[in-house]
Amino acid sequence: MATPRTPRRPDALTMEVVELIGEVVSRYHADYEEAAAGHALTGAQARLLSLLSLGPSPMRKLARQLKCEPSNVTGIVDRLEARGLVERRPEPGDRRVKVAAATEEGRSVAQSLRESLRFAREPLAALTDDERVSLRDALRRMLGEDAGPGGHG
Structure with missing residues (x-):
């Protein structure tokens, strides 16, 4: 009978990577909120509009994707519809x-919102093509996605 193994504590490098990912996420969200405000949108409105730019979607699916109540999605759609965006x-x-x-x-x-993200123009643009491909592939692996040759995206 196998004895249960106690999970190993993360090593220092792993913890540093986790902290860096947290900082990247924080900067991305701040940049996204600023870009949304530049288009007179809230962050939630911008996220919903971004999802809908990929194709039409039922409200319940949007609520799941945004991790909020369907009634919140209805309100966001109402405001975007009043502006002629949805x-x-x-x-x-x-x-x-x-x-x-x-x-x-x-x-x-x-x-325009995607293109106005400073995050994409500055820190990522400073990486070489090879570095961006390596980063993309590593992130896809972390997310359990196929990073096959040429990938997708």
Whole structure:
């Protein structure tokens, strides 16, 4: 009978990497909030618009992706719809279900938002192509995604 193993304590290098990831996440969120404000959006509105720029989605799915209540998503969609950035449409397979979809202007704002992130222009742009590929592949491995040759993205 195997005895349960006590998990090893993380080594100093692992802890340093964890701290650096935390700092990257913190800076990314601050940059994202600033970019959203530059487009007169809240962070939640910007995140929802970004998701919808990838394709229409039912409200419940958006709520799961944003980790919030469906009623919150309804309010965010209402505000984005009032600005002409989002519209509600019937689900093609079930016309009783409504999906939210980015309008052409909404997709344009989402693209502009992504391009305005200083984080992408400054620290990442300072890395060589090879360093960015290595970083991308390492992050994909950490997330359990395939980093195959050429990857995706």
